[in-house]
Amino acid sequence: MRTPARPRFPPPIIKFAERDDIPELVGVWLAAERTNLLMFYHFPTEESRSEYAKEVIKQFEDNFDKPHLLVLKAVDPETKQITAMAVWQKRGYKFSPQSDDIFAAAGIVLNGTLTSSCDKITSKSVTQSLERYIETQFEQFLVSWSRDSKHLYLALLMTDPKFQRRGIGTAMLEWGHKYADEAGIPAFLIASPVGHPLYQHVGWKDVDTPLQIDMSQWAAGAQGGDMGWGVYKYYYMLRMPKTADS
Numbered sequence: 110m111r112t113p114a115r116p117r118f119p120p121p122i123i124k125f126a127e128r129d130d131i132p133e134l135v136g137v138w139l140a141a142e143r144t145n146l147l148m149f150y151h152f153p154t155e156e157s158r159s160e161y162a163k164e165v166i167k168q169f170e171d172n173f174d175k176p177h178l179l180v181l182k183a184v185d186p187e188t189k190q191i192t193a194m195a196v197w198q199k200r201g202y203k204f205s206p207q208s209d210d211i212f213a214a215a216g217i218v219l220n221g222t223l224t225s226s227c228d229k230i231t232s233k234s235v236t237q238s239l240e241r242y243i244e245t246q247f248e249q250f251l252v253s254w255s256r257d258s259k260h261l262y263l264a265l266l267m268t269d270p271k272f273q274r275r276g277i278g279t280a281m282l283e284w285g286h287k288y289a290d291e292a293g294i295p296a297f298l299i300a301s302p303v304g305h306p307l308y309q310h311v312g313w314k315d316v317d318t319p320l321q322i323d324m325s326q327w328a329a330g331a332q333g334g335d336m337g338w339g340v341y342k343y344y345y346m347l348r349m350p351k352t353a354d355s
């Protein structure tokens with residue numbers, strides 16, 4: 110029996126986001142992250158998620174004009190709705206911050222924002238130490254692989270769940286590939302378990318050993334009983350630039 114043909118969707122319009130887009134971008138981000146295990150760990154209630162959304166909007170507004178950030182939106186050609194968002198960072202440039210924890214993680218904001226929202230719902234020391242642990246591991250990876258040389262880093266890629274599996278994430282990545290190829294620079298990212306198949310699909314390679322976080326070691330009350338937390342894996346990935354003759 111033949112497999113039914115996959116429906117064809119019009120290609121998204123990819124362009125730089127504008128400041129006015131911030132609330133919609135954050136809406137897409139949080140909708141895409143709704144089933145993320147780490148998000149659930151940090152923000153288990155609607156109330157905590159809504160507090161977090163406000164903080165993320167503020168963080169976005171404070172950082173939006175930084176020259177090393179390339180904030181993209183994908184727009185549905187028919188409805189003009191924002192269907193996906195991506196944040197690429199230019200790292201190793203003169204204007205790039207030395208250590209940049211804003212938008213550092215693939216999916217969660219790791220800095221005071223996270224901690225301040227979390228304090229309300231769980232033990233501060235436990236949450237802070239997981240936050241710090243992840244942040245340190247990410248930074249070690251970037252430092253050891255890039256050695257401060259110029260590179261592009263994908264800090265966030267989120268497609269609204271209603272628009273997933275239509276090629277929008279791929280289009281966002283292709284934008285970055287073109288940018289990196291023209292600049293002749295490598296690109297790095299740290300993939301969530303959900304993002305990993307997409308990056309493999311478009312040619313990114315795993316480098317280094319994945320970061321494995323046994324959530325039962327971190328989640329309050331999980332030790333000594335299987336609370337279904339499981340192991341969360343981050344994959345370190347690299348894409349080398351393509352030259353005209355490669």
Ligand SMILES: CC(C)(COP(=O)(O)OP(=O)(O)OC[C@H]1O[C@@H](n2cnc3c(N)ncnc32)[C@H](O)[C@@H]1OP(=O)(O)O)[C@@H](O)C(=O)NCCC(=O)NCCS
Pocket residue numbers: 141142193215216265266267268269272273274275276277278279280299300301302303304305306307308310
């Ligand atoms: C990961 C994510 C950005 C993918 O966006 P998308 O717009 O659906 O991606 P695409 O439609 O371009 O996917 C292209 C290919 O990647 C692979 N892929 C994408 N999502 C996949 C999934 N959930 N499971 C398995 N393969 C997947 C498939 O090969 C897919 O091709 P196919 O649909 O023809 O099978 C989206 O699922 C998302 O926002 N997830 C939650 C947030 C997140 O984890 N972001 C990544 C942070 S590193």
